[in-house]
Amino acid sequence: MNDLILKSVIELFSEKRNIILIPHNSPDADALGSCLALYHFFKSKNEVTIISPNEYTEILNFLPGSNNVLVYEDNKEKCKSIFKKANVVFTLDFNSLGRARNLSSLISSSLAKIIMIDHHENPDNYADITISNSKMSSTCEMVYDFICSIDKSKIDNKIATCIYTGIVADTGSFRFPSTTSKTLKVGSELINHGVNVTEIFEKLHNNFQFKRLKLLGSTINNFKKIKGLPVVYTSITDRDQKVNNFKKGDSEGFVNFGLSVVEILCSVLFIEKKDEGLIKISFRSKGDFKVNIFASKYFNGGGHEHASGGISKLSLKETEKKFVSDIKQYINQNYE
Numbered sequence: 001m002n003d004l005i006l007k008s009v010i011e012l013f014s015e016k017r018n019i020i021l022i023p024h025n026s027p028d029a030d031a032l033g034s035c036l037a038l039y040h041f042f043k044s045k046n047e048v049t050i051i052s053p054n055e056y057t058e059i060l061n062f063l064p065g066s067n068n069v070l071v072y073e074d075n076k077e078k079c080k081s082i083f084k085k086a087n088v089v090f091t092l093d094f095n096s097l098g099r100a101r102n103l104s105s106l107i108s109s110s111l112a113k114i115i116m117i118d119h120h121e122n123p124d125n126y127a128d129i130t131i132s133n134s135k136m137s138s139t140c141e142m143v144y145d146f147i148c149s150i151d152k153s154k155i156d157n158k159i160a161t162c163i164y165t166g167i168v169a170d171t172g173s174f175r176f177p178s179t180t181s182k183t184l185k186v187g188s189e190l191i192n193h194g195v196n197v198t199e200i201f202e203k204l205h206n207n208f209q210f211k212r213l214k215l216l217g218s219t220i221n222n223f224k225k226i227k228g229l230p231v232v233y234t235s236i237t238d239r240d241q242k243v244n245n246f247k248k249g250d251s252e253g254f255v256n257f258g259l260s261v262v263e264i265l266c267s268v269l270f271i272e273k274k275d276e277g278l279i280k281i282s283f284r285s286k287g288d289f290k291v292n293i294f295a296s297k298y299f300n301g302g303g304h305e306h307a308s309g310g311i312s313k314l315s316l317k318e319t320e321k322k323f324v325s326d327i328k329q330y331i332n333q334n335y336e
Protein backbone atom coordinates (compact mmCIF):
# COMPACT_ATOMS: atom_id res chain seq x y z
CA MET A 1 0.00 0.00 0.00
CA ASN A 2 1.53 3.36 -0.94
CA ASP A 3 1.33 6.40 1.37
CA LEU A 4 -1.52 8.01 -0.53
CA ILE A 5 -3.70 4.91 -0.34
CA LEU A 6 -2.78 4.39 3.31
CA LYS A 7 -3.79 7.95 4.13
CA SER A 8 -7.20 7.56 2.50
CA VAL A 9 -7.74 4.19 4.19
CA ILE A 10 -6.91 5.60 7.64
CA GLU A 11 -9.19 8.55 6.99
CA LEU A 12 -11.99 6.26 5.85
CA PHE A 13 -11.89 4.26 9.09
CA SER A 14 -11.45 7.23 11.42
CA GLU A 15 -15.16 6.93 12.25
CA LYS A 16 -17.56 4.02 12.71
CA ARG A 17 -18.46 2.36 9.40
CA ASN A 18 -20.86 -0.26 8.08
CA ILE A 19 -18.51 -2.68 6.40
CA ILE A 20 -19.27 -5.62 4.10
CA LEU A 21 -16.58 -8.21 3.34
CA ILE A 22 -17.04 -10.32 0.20
CA PRO A 23 -15.04 -13.38 -0.88
CA HIS A 24 -15.27 -14.81 -4.41
CA ASN A 25 -17.90 -17.36 -5.41
CA SER A 26 -17.31 -20.76 -3.77
CA PRO A 27 -14.78 -19.21 -1.40
CA ASP A 28 -11.58 -21.09 -0.61
CA ALA A 29 -9.40 -20.77 2.50
CA ASP A 30 -7.61 -17.66 1.19
CA ALA A 31 -10.82 -15.81 0.34
CA LEU A 32 -12.66 -16.76 3.53
CA GLY A 33 -9.54 -16.37 5.70
CA SER A 34 -9.11 -12.81 4.36
CA CYS A 35 -12.73 -11.94 5.14
CA LEU A 36 -12.60 -13.40 8.64
CA ALA A 37 -9.27 -11.75 9.50
CA LEU A 38 -10.67 -8.35 8.52
CA TYR A 39 -13.93 -9.18 10.33
CA HIS A 40 -12.07 -9.70 13.61
CA PHE A 41 -9.90 -6.65 12.93
CA PHE A 42 -12.77 -4.23 12.30
CA LYS A 43 -15.58 -5.56 14.45
CA SER A 44 -14.74 -3.85 17.74
CA LYS A 45 -15.41 -0.37 16.34
CA ASN A 46 -17.57 -1.02 13.26
CA GLU A 47 -20.63 -2.89 12.03
CA VAL A 48 -19.16 -5.74 9.96
CA THR A 49 -20.87 -8.41 7.84
CA ILE A 50 -19.31 -11.12 5.70
CA ILE A 51 -21.47 -12.02 2.70
CA SER A 52 -20.44 -15.03 0.62
CA PRO A 53 -22.04 -15.29 -2.85
CA ASN A 54 -22.78 -18.98 -2.21
CA GLU A 55 -22.13 -21.93 0.10
CA TYR A 56 -18.53 -22.91 0.87
CA THR A 57 -16.85 -26.15 1.87
CA GLU A 58 -17.66 -27.24 5.43
CA ILE A 59 -13.95 -27.97 5.87
CA LEU A 60 -13.50 -24.23 6.52
CA ASN A 61 -15.95 -24.15 9.41
CA PHE A 62 -13.02 -24.42 11.81
CA LEU A 63 -11.97 -20.85 11.01
CA PRO A 64 -12.77 -18.62 13.99
CA GLY A 65 -15.91 -16.58 13.31
CA SER A 66 -17.10 -18.64 10.34
CA ASN A 67 -20.55 -18.99 11.96
CA ASN A 68 -21.04 -15.28 11.22
CA VAL A 69 -20.79 -15.69 7.43
CA LEU A 70 -24.04 -14.85 5.61
CA VAL A 71 -24.63 -16.81 2.41
CA TYR A 72 -26.29 -14.52 -0.13
CA GLU A 73 -28.18 -17.31 -1.91
CA ASP A 74 -29.95 -18.20 1.36
CA ASN A 75 -30.45 -14.66 2.72
CA LYS A 76 -31.11 -12.41 -0.28
CA GLU A 77 -33.42 -9.86 1.34
CA LYS A 78 -31.33 -9.51 4.49
CA CYS A 79 -28.17 -9.03 2.41
CA LYS A 80 -29.84 -6.40 0.21
CA SER A 81 -30.82 -4.34 3.24
CA ILE A 82 -27.30 -4.62 4.66
CA PHE A 83 -25.97 -3.36 1.32
CA LYS A 84 -28.24 -0.30 1.53
CA LYS A 85 -26.55 0.79 4.77
CA ALA A 86 -22.97 -0.06 3.77
CA ASN A 87 -20.24 2.59 3.71
CA VAL A 88 -17.39 0.30 2.74
CA VAL A 89 -17.35 -2.93 0.70
CA PHE A 90 -14.20 -5.06 0.56
CA THR A 91 -13.86 -7.51 -2.34
CA LEU A 92 -11.29 -10.10 -1.32
CA ASP A 93 -9.27 -12.59 -3.38
CA PHE A 94 -10.85 -11.65 -6.72
CA ASN A 95 -10.47 -8.77 -9.13
CA SER A 96 -13.36 -8.99 -11.54
CA LEU A 97 -16.95 -8.53 -10.39
CA GLY A 98 -18.13 -11.62 -12.25
CA ARG A 99 -16.35 -13.70 -9.60
CA ALA A 100 -18.91 -12.47 -7.07
CA ARG A 101 -21.66 -14.02 -9.27
CA ASN A 102 -25.11 -13.00 -7.94
CA LEU A 103 -23.59 -10.27 -5.79
CA SER A 104 -21.89 -8.42 -8.63
CA SER A 105 -24.81 -6.10 -9.42
CA LEU A 106 -25.25 -5.23 -5.73
CA ILE A 107 -21.56 -4.31 -5.55
CA SER A 108 -21.50 -2.27 -8.75
CA SER A 109 -24.67 -0.33 -7.87
CA SER A 110 -23.61 0.27 -4.25
CA LEU A 111 -22.80 3.81 -3.13
CA ALA A 112 -20.24 2.45 -0.66
CA LYS A 113 -16.51 2.82 -1.14
CA ILE A 114 -15.20 -0.36 -2.73
CA ILE A 115 -11.80 -1.67 -1.64
CA MET A 116 -10.22 -4.52 -3.58
CA ILE A 117 -7.44 -6.58 -2.00
CA ASP A 118 -6.26 -9.29 -4.36
CA HIS A 119 -3.31 -11.15 -5.85
CA HIS A 120 -4.62 -12.23 -9.29
CA GLU A 121 -3.36 -10.74 -12.55
CA ASN A 122 -5.05 -7.97 -14.56
CA PRO A 123 -7.42 -6.37 -12.04
CA ASP A 124 -10.61 -4.79 -13.37
CA ASN A 125 -11.21 -1.16 -12.63
CA TYR A 126 -14.28 -1.30 -10.39
CA ALA A 127 -12.87 -0.37 -6.98
CA ASP A 128 -12.34 3.05 -5.41
CA ILE A 129 -9.21 1.68 -3.77
CA THR A 130 -7.37 -1.09 -5.61
CA ILE A 131 -4.73 -2.98 -3.65
CA SER A 132 -3.54 -5.54 -6.17
CA ASN A 133 -0.24 -7.42 -6.42
CA SER A 134 0.04 -10.62 -8.42
CA LYS A 135 3.46 -11.33 -6.91
CA MET A 136 1.94 -11.96 -3.50
CA SER A 137 1.46 -15.53 -2.28
CA SER A 138 -2.10 -14.96 -1.18
CA THR A 139 -4.69 -12.34 -0.39
CA CYS A 140 -4.24 -13.30 3.25
CA GLU A 141 -0.59 -12.18 3.12
CA MET A 142 -1.82 -8.85 1.71
CA VAL A 143 -4.47 -8.59 4.43
CA TYR A 144 -1.69 -9.12 6.99
CA ASP A 145 0.23 -6.20 5.49
CA PHE A 146 -2.95 -4.13 5.35
CA ILE A 147 -3.70 -4.72 9.03
CA CYS A 148 -0.07 -4.09 10.03
CA SER A 149 -0.02 -0.74 8.31
CA ILE A 150 -3.15 0.37 10.17
CA ASP A 151 -2.71 -1.18 13.64
CA LYS A 152 -0.41 -4.15 14.09
CA SER A 153 -1.17 -4.38 17.81
CA LYS A 154 -4.67 -5.68 17.01
CA ILE A 155 -3.41 -8.96 15.58
CA ASP A 156 -4.55 -11.71 17.92
CA ASN A 157 -4.76 -15.49 17.74
CA LYS A 158 -8.03 -15.43 15.77
CA ILE A 159 -6.76 -13.04 13.12
CA ALA A 160 -3.45 -14.91 12.94
CA THR A 161 -5.22 -18.27 12.51
CA CYS A 162 -7.38 -16.96 9.63
CA ILE A 163 -4.42 -15.39 7.83
CA TYR A 164 -2.10 -18.34 8.36
CA THR A 165 -4.72 -20.76 7.00
CA GLY A 166 -5.13 -18.73 3.80
CA ILE A 167 -1.39 -18.46 3.24
CA VAL A 168 -0.83 -22.18 3.85
CA ALA A 169 -3.66 -23.11 1.46
CA ASP A 170 -2.59 -20.81 -1.37
CA THR A 171 1.11 -21.67 -1.15
CA GLY A 172 0.62 -25.44 -0.81
CA SER A 173 2.20 -25.14 2.65
CA PHE A 174 4.95 -22.69 1.61
CA ARG A 175 5.98 -24.68 -1.50
CA PHE A 176 4.66 -22.79 -4.54
CA PRO A 177 6.88 -20.30 -6.42
CA SER A 178 4.93 -17.37 -4.95
CA THR A 179 6.41 -18.22 -1.53
CA THR A 180 9.01 -15.57 -0.65
CA SER A 181 11.24 -15.06 2.36
CA LYS A 182 8.72 -12.42 3.40
CA THR A 183 5.87 -14.96 3.20
CA LEU A 184 7.79 -17.17 5.60
CA LYS A 185 8.52 -14.19 7.84
CA VAL A 186 4.80 -13.45 8.00
CA GLY A 187 4.20 -17.14 8.79
CA SER A 188 6.77 -16.91 11.57
CA GLU A 189 5.14 -13.82 13.06
CA LEU A 190 1.75 -15.54 12.95
CA ILE A 191 3.17 -18.53 14.81
CA ASN A 192 4.35 -16.07 17.45
CA HIS A 193 0.68 -15.21 17.89
CA GLY A 194 0.01 -18.81 18.90
CA VAL A 195 -1.17 -20.25 15.58
CA ASN A 196 -1.41 -24.04 15.85
CA VAL A 197 0.43 -25.18 12.71
CA THR A 198 -0.35 -28.90 13.05
CA GLU A 199 -3.99 -28.39 13.87
CA ILE A 200 -4.52 -26.15 10.83
CA PHE A 201 -2.85 -28.73 8.57
CA GLU A 202 -5.03 -31.49 10.01
CA LYS A 203 -8.23 -29.43 9.65
CA LEU A 204 -7.40 -28.56 6.03
CA HIS A 205 -6.07 -31.87 4.74
CA ASN A 206 -7.05 -34.73 7.02
CA ASN A 207 -10.65 -33.95 7.73
CA PHE A 208 -12.58 -35.73 4.97
CA GLN A 209 -15.20 -38.46 4.71
CA PHE A 210 -14.26 -41.99 3.57
CA LYS A 211 -16.18 -41.53 0.28
CA ARG A 212 -13.90 -38.66 -0.65
CA LEU A 213 -10.96 -41.09 -0.51
CA LYS A 214 -12.83 -43.38 -2.94
CA LEU A 215 -13.50 -40.41 -5.24
CA LEU A 216 -9.79 -39.58 -5.17
CA GLY A 217 -9.08 -43.19 -6.13
CA SER A 218 -11.34 -43.10 -9.18
CA THR A 219 -10.04 -39.66 -10.22
CA ILE A 220 -6.44 -40.89 -10.12
CA ASN A 221 -7.46 -44.03 -11.98
CA ASN A 222 -9.02 -41.88 -14.74
CA PHE A 223 -5.80 -39.96 -15.52
CA LYS A 224 -4.73 -40.08 -19.17
CA LYS A 225 -1.41 -38.99 -20.63
CA ILE A 226 -1.25 -37.23 -23.98
CA LYS A 227 1.36 -39.03 -26.06
CA GLY A 228 4.51 -36.98 -26.65
CA LEU A 229 3.37 -34.05 -24.52
CA PRO A 230 4.08 -33.18 -20.85
CA VAL A 231 0.34 -33.14 -20.17
CA VAL A 232 -2.05 -35.38 -18.20
CA TYR A 233 -5.78 -34.97 -17.62
CA THR A 234 -8.58 -36.66 -15.72
CA SER A 235 -12.25 -36.23 -15.04
CA ILE A 236 -14.96 -36.66 -12.43
CA THR A 237 -18.31 -37.61 -13.93
CA ASP A 238 -21.70 -36.71 -12.54
CA ARG A 239 -22.09 -40.37 -11.59
CA ASP A 240 -18.75 -40.42 -9.69
CA GLN A 241 -20.06 -37.50 -7.65
CA LYS A 242 -23.42 -39.13 -6.87
CA VAL A 243 -21.89 -42.50 -5.95
CA ASN A 244 -19.38 -40.83 -3.62
CA ASN A 245 -21.72 -38.31 -2.01
CA PHE A 246 -19.76 -35.38 -3.50
CA LYS A 247 -19.64 -32.19 -1.44
CA LYS A 248 -18.20 -28.79 -2.30
CA GLY A 249 -14.44 -28.84 -1.89
CA ASP A 250 -14.11 -32.63 -2.13
CA SER A 251 -12.06 -32.46 -5.35
CA GLU A 252 -9.76 -29.71 -4.04
CA GLY A 253 -6.15 -30.65 -4.78
CA PHE A 254 -6.96 -33.73 -6.90
CA VAL A 255 -5.58 -32.11 -10.07
CA ASN A 256 -2.17 -31.63 -8.42
CA PHE A 257 -1.53 -35.38 -8.40
CA GLY A 258 -0.93 -35.16 -12.15
CA LEU A 259 2.10 -32.96 -11.51
CA SER A 260 3.70 -35.65 -9.34
CA VAL A 261 4.67 -37.57 -12.50
CA VAL A 262 8.20 -37.09 -13.85
CA GLU A 263 8.40 -34.63 -16.77
CA ILE A 264 4.72 -33.70 -16.53
CA LEU A 265 4.30 -29.92 -16.57
CA CYS A 266 0.54 -29.58 -16.92
CA SER A 267 -2.35 -31.39 -15.24
CA VAL A 268 -6.03 -30.83 -15.92
CA LEU A 269 -9.23 -31.91 -14.15
CA PHE A 270 -12.68 -31.86 -15.77
CA ILE A 271 -15.71 -31.97 -13.47
CA GLU A 272 -19.06 -32.71 -15.04
CA LYS A 273 -21.81 -30.47 -13.60
CA LYS A 274 -25.00 -31.80 -15.17
CA ASP A 275 -27.30 -29.53 -13.12
CA GLU A 276 -25.44 -26.43 -14.37
CA GLY A 277 -25.12 -27.83 -17.89
CA LEU A 278 -21.37 -27.38 -18.02
CA ILE A 279 -17.93 -28.83 -17.33
CA LYS A 280 -15.76 -27.08 -14.77
CA ILE A 281 -12.07 -27.25 -15.54
CA SER A 282 -9.00 -26.85 -13.30
CA PHE A 283 -5.62 -26.27 -14.90
CA ARG A 284 -2.35 -26.67 -12.98
CA SER A 285 1.19 -26.37 -14.31
CA LYS A 286 4.77 -25.77 -13.30
CA GLY A 287 8.01 -24.33 -14.64
CA ASP A 288 7.71 -22.34 -17.88
CA PHE A 289 4.34 -23.85 -18.72
CA LYS A 290 1.68 -21.18 -18.17
CA VAL A 291 -1.98 -22.17 -18.13
CA ASN A 292 -3.79 -18.85 -17.62
CA ILE A 293 -3.45 -17.76 -21.25
CA PHE A 294 -4.52 -21.20 -22.48
CA ALA A 295 -7.53 -21.19 -20.11
CA SER A 296 -8.72 -17.80 -21.27
CA LYS A 297 -8.11 -18.43 -24.99
CA TYR A 298 -9.79 -21.84 -25.22
CA PHE A 299 -11.99 -22.33 -22.16
CA ASN A 300 -13.46 -18.99 -21.15
CA GLY A 301 -11.39 -18.85 -17.97
CA GLY A 302 -8.17 -17.51 -16.50
CA GLY A 303 -6.33 -17.15 -13.22
CA HIS A 304 -2.72 -17.52 -12.17
CA GLU A 305 0.15 -18.64 -14.42
CA HIS A 306 0.28 -22.03 -12.73
CA ALA A 307 -3.29 -22.38 -11.47
CA SER A 308 -6.29 -21.45 -13.57
CA GLY A 309 -9.89 -22.39 -14.14
CA GLY A 310 -12.24 -22.55 -17.10
CA ILE A 311 -15.58 -23.88 -18.30
CA SER A 312 -16.97 -25.77 -21.27
CA LYS A 313 -20.55 -26.17 -22.40
CA LEU A 314 -19.80 -29.24 -24.49
CA SER A 315 -20.30 -32.75 -23.13
CA LEU A 316 -17.51 -34.26 -21.05
CA LYS A 317 -16.35 -36.44 -23.96
CA GLU A 318 -16.39 -33.56 -26.45
CA THR A 319 -14.65 -31.27 -23.94
CA GLU A 320 -11.82 -33.76 -23.48
CA LYS A 321 -11.50 -34.16 -27.24
CA LYS A 322 -11.42 -30.40 -27.77
CA PHE A 323 -8.88 -30.04 -24.96
CA VAL A 324 -6.49 -32.59 -26.47
CA SER A 325 -6.51 -30.85 -29.84
CA ASP A 326 -6.34 -27.32 -28.33
CA ILE A 327 -3.42 -28.12 -26.04
CA LYS A 328 -1.49 -29.67 -28.94
CA GLN A 329 -2.01 -26.51 -30.96
CA TYR A 330 -1.12 -24.28 -27.99
CA ILE A 331 2.12 -26.16 -27.28
CA ASN A 332 3.07 -26.14 -30.97
CA GLN A 333 2.56 -22.39 -31.15
CA ASN A 334 4.20 -21.45 -27.86
CA TYR A 335 6.72 -24.03 -26.75
CA GLU A 336 8.33 -25.67 -29.78
Ligand SMILES: [Mn+2]
Binds near residue numbers: 031093119
Ligand atom coordinates in the same frame (compact mmCIF):
# COMPACT_ATOMS: atom_id res chain seq x y z
MN1 LIG B 1 -5.93 -16.51 -3.31
